[in-house]
Amino acid sequence: MKVDLFDFHLPPERIAQMPAEPRDSARLLDIRPDRLGDCGVLDLPALLNPGDLLVFNDTRVIPARLHGYRGEVAVEVLLHKAEADGTWLAFARPGKRLKTGQTIRFAEDFAADILEKREGGELRLAFAGAADLLEALKRHGSMPLPPYIRGGKAEAADAERYQTIYAREEGAVAAPTAGLHFTDRLMAALAERGIGTAFLTLHVGAGTFLPVKADDTEDHRMHAEWGSIDPETAARITETKRQGGRVVAVGTTSLRLLESAAREDGTVPAFSGDTDIFITPGYRFKAVDLLMTNFHLPRSTLFMLVSAFAGLERMQSAYSHAIEAGYRFYSYGDACLLHPSR
Known part of the structure; x- marks a missing residue:
């Protein structure tokens, strides 16, 4: 249709x-x-x-929106699906500038390696420095409000x-x-x-x-x-x-x-x-x-x-x-x- x-x-x-x-x-x-x-x-x-x-x-x-850096470039990552092997599929902005093998750093002890870049800019990420990923997300992530609600910017009450x-x-x-x-x-x-x-x-x-x-x-x-x-x-x-x-x-x-x-x-x-x-x-x-x-x-x-x-x-x-x-x-x-x- x-x-x-x-x-x-x-x-x-x-x-x-x-x-x-x-x-x-x-x-x-x-x-x-x-x-x-x-x-x-x-x-x-x-x-x-x-x-x-x-x-x-x-x-x-979960607080699935993360803000980090790939080198000097600011990157926003939105996780969207956990894979059976512990990796995550994600969308990222700016996606076009990211490549397989690069690392996105969210905190001194929390980063993600880009294992694969798929059609439409979708990434497969492996997280490093997070023995408990959910706990790390609660510390460093934010609630993933859709962009039509306040530009996606969550307040504390949105939790x-x-x-x-x-x-x-x-x-x-x-x-x-x-x-x-x-x-x-x-x-x-x-x-x-x-x-x-x-x-x-x-x-x-x-x-x-x-x-x-x-x-x-x-x-x-x-x-x-x-x-x-x-x-x-x-x-x-x-x-x-x-x-x-x-x-x-x-x-x-x-x-x-x-x-x-x-x-x-x-x-x-x-x-x-x-x-x-x-x-x-x-x-x-x-x-x-x-x-x-x-x-x-x-x-x-x-x-x-x-x-x-x-x-x-x-x-x-x-x-x-x-x-x-x-x-x-x-x-x-x-x-x-x-x-x-x-």
Whole structure:
């Protein structure tokens, strides 16, 4: 499909620079095949049915943005995926001036060797001087806010703001942003209504949010991300479907992992491994019945995904309504609840 089909104009003032306070005070657009409903995130329990199951991504964002030097040249590095051998894939600026064999130094005792330079400027790095890389990142790194939030410059408070309240498995370099709206109060209201919760892990990479530069979706390459669905969550999904409940993915990250693992009959087994699933209109969803997500960038793989789920024309209409009605967009913005087009 032509990528231009997924373009739209978003006024810059619609891009949220700070999250709603409290988190669950954000707005929620209920997007159904036949109508739109202006709601709030606190209305979510009433929009779901007893017996439904919300599936959350419990990944925890690490301080993956680093500033260092290659010789005299200042370099910014954004880690995006850990490899099995302990190396990391990363994006760097200025990438064109970096070469295999060079070293980027972040502190006197903390540096990274460039082992490989890949297509599009992606690097494979090996870290030196860090017996515990996560501890080194906490000392020298910063939260990897996307560039549309304050130019990517994180404040101290973003260490908590850009983390879900249930984050526990460290490894993401971008937040599963639909989950940022949940609070203890909202979780309690969901439980009181008889709505279940389950957790999986997908370590979100920065590549997920990049605009698609190709002219056609067939020419776009997704960056792989690592994920895991444990047997308990798989069993909860099976039992929910058996009893007629709906599986509600909280965020596109949860949806992509569920759909990666799902069998053709819609069952979801336990899973552990990489996924580079790319969902565009025409995809047949197997496991997920509803999707809660934020508002996404034009020409992004995520806007393509929501268009596949709820219909391109429907999403174009919903986004036009959201812009006119003053909804806040992107990672710190408002949310929507998508019902499938089928």
